Amino acid sequence: MLWFRKQPEAAALPVAADQVRPAELPLALDRELFTLFFTRMLATVGLDGGIEAYLASLGAKHQVYAELLERSRIERLTLEDLEVLLERVFTARRRVFPALEAMGIASAAALVGELLYGAAPLGQRIQGFVDAMPGAEGMGRDSINAAAKVRRAAWDFASEMVHFSDPVKYPLMSRWVWDQSTQSGALREFIRGADVVGEIPFSNTPELFEGGRKWLAEQIAEQGIYRDIPYWIDLVLAEAYTTYFRSVTEGSLGADFGRGGPAYEQMRKLLGIDTPSAAGRSRVKKEGHEASGARR
Numbered sequence: 001m002l003w004f005r006k007q008p009e010a011a012a013l014p015v016a017a018d019q020v021r022p023a024e025l026p027l028a029l030d031r032e033l034f035t036l037f038f039t040r041m042l043a044t045v046g047l048d049g050g051i052e053a054y055l056a057s058l059g060a061k062h063q064v065y066a067e068l069l070e071r072s073r074i075e076r077l078t079l080e081d082l083e084v085l086l087e088r089v090f091t092a093r094r095r096v097f098p099a100l101e102a103m104g105i106a107s108a109a110a111l112v113g114e115l116l117y118g119a120a121p122l123g124q125r126i127q128g129f130v131d132a133m134p135g136a137e138g139m140g141r142d143s144i145n146a147a148a149k150v151r152r153a154a155w156d157f158a159s160e161m162v163h164f165s166d167p168v169k170y171p172l173m174s175r176w177v178w179d180q181s182t183q184s185g186a187l188r189e190f191i192r193g194a195d196v197v198g199e200i201p202f203s204n205t206p207e208l209f210e211g212g213r214k215w216l217a218e219q220i221a222e223q224g225i226y227r228d229i230p231y232w233i234d235l236v237l238a239e240a241y242t243t244y245f246r247s248v249t250e251g252s253l254g255a256d257f258g259r260g261g262p263a264y265e266q267m268r269k270l271l272g273i274d275t276p277s278a279a280g281r282s283r284v285k286k287e288g289h290e291a292s293g294a295r296r
Contacts, residue, residue, distance in 0.1 A: 018122055020170060022214040023207035027200065029190040034219045034236070037189070041239035048264035051235075057273040058167075058231040061088055065164035071117055077109040086284045088272035089160045091174065095153035098287040099133050115158055116165060122206045126173070129158040160272065167230035171209040176241050176270060178212070180204045187212050189240040234271060242266045 045054045065088075068081045082100055086093045100108040115129045133154045135147050152175060159173040171177075178185035180203055187202060188194050190212075202208055216233045225232055242263055268274040276283070 020122060020206045020210040022211040023205065025208070025211050025215065026202065027191050027197075029187070029212070029215050030192040031219060033190050033192065034216070037236055037240045037243065038219070038223065040243065041235050044239060044242075044263045044267060045235070047262065048268075054235060054273070055228050055231050057268075058234060058271065059228070061271075061273055062164050062167055064088065065161065066166070069112070069116055069161060069165045071113075074109055074113040074117070077105065077112060079105050079108075082108065082112075083282060083284045085161065086157060087276070087282060088164075089157050090269045090272055090274070091176065092153040092157040092160075093283055094285040095150050096133075096157050097284050099150055099154070101287055102134065103132070112161065115161060122162070122170070123204075126155065126158045126162065126206075130154045163230075167234075171206065171213040172234055172237065173204075173206060173209045177209065177237055178202055178204065184244075186237040186241040186244070189244050235267070238267045238270045239263075242270060 042051060045051050048054075065085065068077070068085060079097075079101060082105075083097060086097055100111075103111070111129060111132050115125050118125050118128075120128070130151050133147070133151050156174045156176075162170045163172040175182075176185055178187045183200055188200055191197070191200065194200065213233055216236060217229050220229060220232050220236070245266065246263065265274065
């Protein structure tokens with residue numbers, strides 16, 4: 001959950017079994033860079049309805065996730081429910097559904113239930129979700145690469161289910177926030193001189209993500225903002241990543257990210273609050289065919 005240094009000791013709540021404690025970041029984040037991205041974020045969303053509209057969109061996404069993933073109804077999850085959730089995860093909606101469909105809804109629902117409500121530490125639960133995805137069908141490079149893409153997308157889907165089902169308790173841990181394997185992500189953009197650092201010593205643990213989120217929460221509080229903090233953090237992170245993405249000619253999200261389009265469109269896609277396809281057509285890729293009008 002979100003932590004604040006100024007919180008009185010007497011107000012501290014009992015530590016839940018799966019509560020994520022923030023790790024101390026191995027490299028300091030830069031307050032001036034935060035101010036830069038915070039200011040840019042306000043300008044970006046100001047071109048598209050303003051900050052309140054974006055906060056409302058993120059709140060609406062949370063409501064969808066919270067309702068569909070409420071503990072008492074996990075066993076009643078349907079493939080249609082999973083499609084609704086995947087529709088709102090840009091980096092996963094073209095990869096993960098066939099794997100979930102192939103394992104069957106009972107197994108898929110149990111997998112989601114274990115991810116959200118299991119007894120193991122959160123990092124292990126996310127990795128368990130990823131490991132349940134199918135492996136390569138052969139030793140060919142194409143097969144291995146395809147399986148790896150599904151697993152990376154599954155990480156993002158698991159991370160978003162965790163975060164948006166309870167955005168106060170859990171940080172957003174998608175690869176675009178930080179990916180140790182590629183040494184890229186929004187958190188890197190808050191490190192002064194990151195371009196000349198050989199390796200950023202950030203892990204992919206929930207504690208690292210929570211450490212970054214705690215720092216961002218403190219910076220946002222200094223702006224006099226005390227409500228919807230998880231969503232403000234998501235927006236600042238999205239601004240940092242889209243700024244990075246727009247500065248390079250190639251990116252891991254590919255052409256579907258809308259390279260060359262307005263920054264706010266890219267931010268909405270990244271956060272999964274972009275406008276649905278015309279006539280409500282699903283953008284989730286199904287087994288054996290491309291969903292009509294599908295975009296990642």
